[in-house]
Amino acid sequence: MNSSENHLIVTSISEGRSTVGPPKQRAPIVTLTPQRGSLATTLEIPFMRKRLILLCVLGGIVAGWLAIVVLPRAYESEAKVFIRSGRESVTLDPTATTSATISMQKTQESEILSALEVLNSRQVAERVVDKLGAVAILDGQLPPNESDPTKSADQGIVVSLISKLTPLTEMASGLARNVLLSAGVKDNLSSQELAVRRIQSSVKIEAAAKSTVISIHSKSKTPEMAQAIVAAMTDVFLDEQLQVARTRGSLDFFQSQVAKVEQQLNRLQADRSDFMQEHEIVSLADSRDLMKDKLSIVNRDLMQASGELQKAKASVKDLLSKLDGEDDEIIAEKQVAMDETWSGMRLQAYSLELQEQNLAANLTDDNPKLISIRKQLDGARRILSQLESERIDENTTPNPLKVRLRESLQEQQTRVAALEFMIQELAKSRIDLGNDVDQMLIHEGRLVQMDRDIASLEANLLMLRRKEEEARVIDQLHTDKISSIHVFQPATFVERPASPNKKILGIGFPFLGLMAGLTLSFLGEGSSRTLRTVADVENKLGVPVVSTFPMLDGKPGGGIYRNACQQLMAEILTTHQRPGLRRGRTLGIISVDGGAGASTLAANLAVTSNLDGHRNIILVDADSRKRSLSNLFELNGSPGLVELLSGSASHDECLQSVSGASIGVIASAASNNQGVLTNGPAEIAQALEAYLGDCDLLIVDLPAANQPDQTLALAQCLDYVLVVVESEKTETLAADRLINRLSKGPAEIVGVVLTKKREYLPGFIQRFVGFPV
Incomplete structure (x- = not known):
């Protein structure tokens, strides 16, 4: 029992002594802090284990400092390249430009992506390694003759120490590498391959969205090497960009293609001229108009002759109908007269001869019109040869009317024959003209195809000459190394190391230490085997907590204990009542471990x-x-329970009164008696029954459950049992074992009293989150 517990008992008894007559003013009753939920419990964990958290934070600070000191320095260099759309971004590919193609406009984004692919290619990395040397890249520094001679040799004690340890670390690294190589885990790569991999991993190429600026970053052990890598990467990129944009042999290809197309064009133009001379074509338009006029005349004559033929056939039909109604002869003299039909045909033949003479004087013999007139003249002459020039009339005179009708009929029949022959000749002339038109169209189609081929070759020649000029310009740009890529920020030289980042390490390691401390705190709390809070007791033991007594740590707490004891007694005397039992109830107070405050609780x-x-x-x-209790109330000289059970003292001799309070106290044994209780629980309970008629409540301070004392079984013979659990000390397994043993007996477990409960949460946080303080 500690001094604070003694102070509480003394305080309570001193207040009792002053109650002779009218009681004095009592200490103010302080209401116990209500039990809080898991939030308060969670918030208490960091404050409960603040030493562990502080130790982890200090460890994080030390680790951060060591990391800043020990970690190797890495220096960074950066170059920025601006890319604009230029002529070298247009590649002349002979296989894609000698035929019809669809022009695809390059976007700014595609050009940036293409440049990024070139920069990230292995070809660029290999050329950088060839330029700087594989050994220099792997060592992270330029050879001595290329490094900065003005570099200060004073690097500080820590850095000098680290530099001295570098050979040891390199030796250890080499040994580990040899072990891995022997085990087959690591591949045996050449220094060239390792340098290329180092370049690919240490160089970072990036471009911001919707920007034509590409940033080239590189890290190395020295600022000189970082700058050299970025500068070499920039130079190689500029050269590769020009190589990518240039198609080798484009100029020679286009020059040969121009010569070839010119030759084809000249040959096709000569073929066209020969074809026109062969077919006597001066102008397609004039020939087409002449042929059109001839065909129009023939069609007109044919239509006119067809109309006259129909008219003549109608006259013949009419004359035949009239002849049928007339007599053939009449009486008359015989006369010899000129035949009018022959005369008419002779006149018509004469007229055709005149026309033939006129056309022969103006046209050639193969003229269609002259040929037609001659054919008509030949027909008229054949008819004249068949007719007689004279007609002999006998004495009987033919009917003059019928004669005239017959003459008219013969004339019309002759006309019909002449018109039919004319129509036949005109139809032949039209067929001939149609054949001439078809032939002319064939010639015209051939000439049109030739003109198209000539136009196509001329367009192709124009395109090839333009491509030839573009190829010449691109070759000249490549020769003069003119590019649209502008390095507006060359490789920088930064003496301040980029890593380790002192701010991040200085903040990150303490933060990691804090997180580690919090994690260990919560893990420790979660894996704790002891009972600390009300929730732990109720969840793990299944028994309600009827009261909680805080750890005072030397603070005056009489009011708090008094208030808690009032509530606890009210719970026992009013709530827990057995039927038919009015007075003389027994209450056992037992703790799981010694020093939990069970005796102090019983006295209070x-x-x-x-x-x-x-x-x-x-x-x-x-x-x-x-x-x-015997030592607390100074009853060591009085006989007690041991003497009562042994029969050496009576009940009245064992019952001692306390001055200032109407309570009776029975000691465990006299001070000169070192014996212990060896009697059974039933015998002890029977000895105590004699006192039940003189009291309302008999409180028995039982030994702790972890002591080898048979009186522990006495708790099962009492009416009520109150279990005392010390916060953060009592183990869950021991408490659970005690509760199980007590629950098997007839005694009613009132609940658990949690003692020495520490408040870790500061008052300002309790007020902030709304907890009562």
Whole structure:
């Protein structure tokens, strides 16, 4: 029992002494802090384990400092390249430009992506390695003759120490590499391959969205090497960009193609001229108009002759109908007269001869019109040869009317024959003209195809000459190394190391230490085997917590204990009542471990019940080993429970009164008696029954459950049992074992009292989150 517990008992009894007559002013009753939920429990964990967290934070600070000191320095260099659309971004590919193609406009984004692909290619990395040397890249520094001679040799004690340790680390690294190579885990790569991999991993190429600026970053052990890598990467990129944009042999290809197309064009133009001379074509338009006029005349004559033929056939039909109605002869003299039909045909033949003479004088013999007139003249002459020039009339005179009709009929029949022959000749002439037109169209199609081929070759020649000029310009740009890529920020030289980042390490390691401390705190709390909070007791033991006593740490707490004891006695005396039992109830107070404050709780319950509840209380010290109550009330010289059970003292001799309070106390044993209780629980309970008629409540201070004392079984013979659990000390397994043992007996477990509960959460946080302080 500690000094703070003694102070509480003394305070309570001193207040009792002043209650002779009218009671004095009592200490103000302080309401116990209500039990809070998991939020308060969670918030308490960091404050409960603040030493662990502080230790982890300090460890993080030390680790951060060591990381800043020990980690190797890495220096960074950066170059920025601006890309604009230029002529060298247009590649002349002979296989894509000698035929019809669809022009695809390059976007700014595609050009940036293409440049990024070139920069990230292995070809560029290999050329950088060839330029700087594989050994220099792997060592992270330029050879001595290329490094900065003005570099300061004073690097500080820590850096000098690290530089001295570098050979050891390199030796260890080489040894580990040899082991991995021997085990087959690591591949045996050449220095060239390792340098290329180093370049690919240490160089970072990036471009911001919607920007034509490409940034080239590189890290190395020295600023000189970082600058050299970026500068070499920039130079190689400029050269590769020009090589990519240039198609080798484009100029020679286009020059040969121009010569070839010119030759084809000249040959096709000569073929066209020969074809026109062969077919006597001066102009397609004039020939087409002449042929059109001839065909129009023939069609007109044919239409006119067809009309006259129909008219003549109608006259012949009419004359035949009239002849049928007339007599053939009449009486007359015989006369010889000129035949009018022959005369008419002779006149018509004469007219055709005149026309033939006129056309022969103006046209050639193969003229269609002259040929037609001659054919008509030949027909008229054949008819004249068949007719007689004279007609002999006999004495009988033919009917003059019928004769005239016959003459008219013969004339019309002759006309019909002449017109039919004319129509036949005109139809032949039209067929001939159609054949001439078809032939002319064939010639015209051939000439049109030739003109198209000539136009196509001329367009192709124009395109090839333009491409030839573009190829010449691109070759000249490549020769003069003119590019649209502008390096507006060359490779920078930065003396301040980019890593390790002191700010991040200085903040990150303490933060990691804080997180580690919090994690260990919560893991420790989650894996704790002891009971700390009300929630732990109720969840793990399944028994309600009826009261909580805080750890005072030397602070005055009489009011807090008094208030807690009042509530606890009210719970026992009013709530937990058995039917038919009015007085003389027994209450056992037992703790799981020694030093949990069970004796202090029993004394406070007895004093508070007597002073505040005006109850007759008898307090029994059944712990014959520690005898805490006997020492507290200074009853070591009085006989006690051991003497009562042995028969050496009576009940009245064992019951001692406490001055200032109407409570009776039974010691465990006299001071000169070192014996312990060896009697059974039934015998002890029977000895205590004699006191039940003189008290309202008999409180028995039982030994702790972890002590080898048979009086522990006495708890099962009492009416009520109150289990005392010390916060953060009592183990869950021991408490659970005690609860199980008590639950098997007839005694009613009132609940658990949690003692020495520490408040870790500061008051300002409790007020901030709304917890009562």
